[in-house]
Amino acid sequence: SQGSVRLEDGEPRPGDGPLPDAYPVERARWTVLTQKIQALGISVHVGVQIKEIVHTEDGKVRGIRILEKGADEPVLLECDLVVTHWPGTAAWSWELHIYAIGEVAAIGGTSAMACGVQNLVDGPGSMEYTSSDLSTKLKLLGVEVASFGRTADFWFKRQFDGKDPEVKSLECRDEVSGTYRRLCFSADGSKLMGGILIGDAKDYSKLLQLSKKADLGGNDAAGLTYGRPPPGAANQEAVDGGDGTGLADDDLICSCLALTKATVRKTIIELEAHTIPQIKKCCKAGTGCGGCVAPVGEVPKLLAHTLKKLGKAEASGICTHFVYSRRELFDIMKVKELKSFDDIMAAVGKGADGCELCKPVVASILSSLWNDRALKGGLDQIQDTSDRFLGNIQKTGTYSIIPRCAGGDMSPDTMIAFATTAKKYGLWTKITGAQRLGMYGAPLHQLPDIFKELVDAGMETGQAYGKALRTVKSCVGSSWCRYGQQDSVTMAVSLEDRYKGLRAPHKFKMGVSGCLRECAEAQGKDVGLIATQAGYNLYVCGNGGVKPVHAKLLANDCSEEECFKYIDRFLMFYISTAKHLQRTSPWLAELEGGIEYLKKVVINDGLGLGAELEAMMQRNRMNFHCEWKEVAYDDELRKKFQQFANTTETRDSEQIEYIDVRGQRHPANYSPPDILGPALYNKTEAGCTIFLS
Structure with a gap:
């Protein structure tokens, strides 16, 4: 493309035509992005154009030859087709017999996709391209970057550069984490005009939606820029209305299909979509990646809350094949001693085959109850990959x-x-x-x-592939450390030997620290022990993942025997009652009575289940393999692992290029950029397939 980015006085600026993938950035944010890319061991050259790709004699790419800074040379394809800026909206190139797709057409002076296929079918000029929302979220070599705007003026009239008196900008640059955020507001601060995010783009979808609204939705400019909660939103109910999603009505609940929470709620109420399959059918929520309709996703939470307000009973079945929740199915399989998928379907299921939702749930329960061989007796057919x-x-x-x-x-x-x-x-x-x-x-x-x-x-x-115990992390403890109160390594080994192979609704992790300095980060684990002079303090339901949660103290100064007893009871109570794919921290958050109720069950044996829970754990331990x-x-x-079903011979069919990185073999391919954001001109409206150049 002829639209270049030049470096002038240390600041990248656009060339003759601004391109959506070459948004100009000022020195501060350019520096942040450059530093993050350089940290990957990649040299960065700015203000240059690629003149030629250099090949070796055998046709492999050897490198590139670049133009000198400031040089302007027309870029020609091998067919002498000029790639330059076409001022109109008709989807063709300079050569009218070539129906253009991508930057060859350069619609309206910008490089955007063109509907050349429609013109090819119906004749030149039959389809015109108007505009797209240029807002985009990308992963550039693993570095998150995003740019969004209320209108195209944000880019083409350079509203982001702080020179427009009608637009005021706020910046937040964190040199420690390597992130940069610049948000642009109307002069009175009442509207979000656009923004640029580098290093951390998790708020992109929310900010993009906010930029399309008539106000800031109860937020203030400084709070949005610096990540502070809006006034009056100290509790989650002020944001989500108490449904547990943490989303406002106009927030996207399904980012794949760009569906807001209000849209899905309307589907539940007006179209009487009272199950997840019905919601999928009516509004397509969850038909993309499926994350929003997972058992612990936002759509099930919204569904349960909405049905409760409507006075209707929530359909608790895990899918159309089972009318029971995971907890109910667990109890049925335990009491009836059902040990195969066929037996379970015959006893309490509908149909014979099951689906991708219920099979992994049943497989998990079977492993938790009986710890049988996962790859034998047809059980391999219901496992995750x-x-x-x-x-x-x-x-x-x-x-x-x-x-x-x-x-x-x-x-x-x-x-x-x-x-x-x-x-x-x-x-x-x-x-x-x-x-x-x-x-x-x-x-x-x-x-x-x-x-x-x-x-x-x-x-x-090590079962790193399973919803099971992953590992027990430990510091060196009293064996070597002068601060150690107990032998944390030996305790960690004992815990791992005791609970290895135990399957659960989700993975769980443990940690043992030899003193209060907490080198093993035990308070960020599902089960954590911190040594004291008298024994161990036992913490549960921590999480260091997507939503970090500090673990809760369950018991003080426990002996090793007490630790094992309490952990046995805790884990089996969690396994017996949690939803599928629910970690211990959200499970505890939903448990009525919280940590105090859990203490009653585990420490005081308030339900009289202590001996039974310990026996269930012992059965699992005896069946480890x-x-x-x-x-x-x-x-x-x-x-089952053979490349071909009828022979043990193998063939090298791997289509992956590897490169040497720090003395080891790495795949050469990078992940394609995930482009998010609603296109105003989509393929349904265009009547053709859109190809991105």
Whole structure:
């Protein structure tokens, strides 16, 4: 494209035509973005144009040749088609026999998509392009960037640069976290005109919607810029009306389909869509990525709250095949001792096949109750992909392999065996965020052989692929640390050996710190122990993930025996009562009576279930089995991992280019940018398929 970005006086500026993907930024935000990209080990050249892509003799890309700064040369395609700015709205190029898509058409002087396909079918000029919302959220080499505006004037009249007297700007630059935010408001501060986000774009959707409104929706300019809550919104009910979503009516509840909470509520009320499948059918919410309709998503919360206000009973079934909630289904399977999917469907289900919603739920309950072999007896057919093949599937289609590393304690010989295996199969290795060793990039058919080598070296599955205990993190404790009050490593190893293989509604993590300095971050775990002189303080229901939650103190100065007893009861009570895919922290938040009620159940045995919960845990412990070992030494199970069903031969079909990064093999491809934001001119209105150049 001929629209270039030049560097003048250290500040990037637009060339002859501003492009949506080359929004000019001032020195402060340009510096933030440049620094984050340079931190990835990538050199940054600004103010230049690519003149030529240089190839080797065998046709591989060797590099690029760039124009000197300030040089203006027309860019020509091999067919001598000039790529420049077409002033009109007709979707064709300078050569009228070529129906243009993308920057070749340069509609109205800007590079935007064009509906050349429609003109190809119905004749030149039959379809015109008007405009799109240029607001965009991208991931640039893993760095979040976003730009949004009330109108196209935000970019083309440079409202963002602070020179328009009718637009006032506020900036927030955090050099510690490497983020930048610039929001532009009307002169009286009553309207959001647009903004630029670098390094952190999580508020993009909310700010984009706000920029289309007639006011700030109860917010103030400084609060939006610096991330402060709006006046009067100290409690969540002031924002979401008490439905638990944390969303205002005009916030997007389904970002994939750009549906607001008000739209979905209207669907529930006016179209009588009282189940998730009915909501999907009526307004398409949840038919994209599905995150909003997950059991702990915003749509189920809105549905439950709306039905309650309507005086109607919420349909509690997990899907159309079961009218029961997960908790009810758990109790039924426990009492009736149902141990296969077919038996469960015959006893309490509708139909025979089930679906992608109920199968993983049933698989999880079966594992929690009986801890049976997940890949035998047809149970492999109801597992999630990662559980089915005992490794986390990665974006390349290959798998990660993470053995158990209890308490982070691993001998040199075990480390050598791990490294030898990884080197043999050419896998990328890393110390994970969970204090374990991981290898990445293994194709499916190699997994059984890798499992066997690790098992023969004394390792076992770490179940990093399952909704189960992930790891027990620990500091070095009193064995080495001069501040240690207890042997935290030994305690962590004991916990991991006790609860390994335990499946739950969601993954859960543990931590053991040897003193109050909390090096193992136990108060950010589902179960955490902090050593004291008298024993351990027991914390539960913490979370360090998407929504960090500080763990709650359950008991003080517990002995090891008391710790095991209380944790047994806590985990089995959680497993018995939680929703599918519900972590311990939101489970506790929904538990009537909260932490005090939990103390009554776990510590005081207020429900008289203590002995039963402990017995359930003991049954799980007795049935533990290393799933990797089963596959490694079972020829029938190995067949499930074969590349071809009728032969053990393999073929290198991997279409992935790898590069050397810091002495290890990395996939060369980057994730495509996720472009969010409503297009005012969509493919339905255009009557054709839109191709993005």
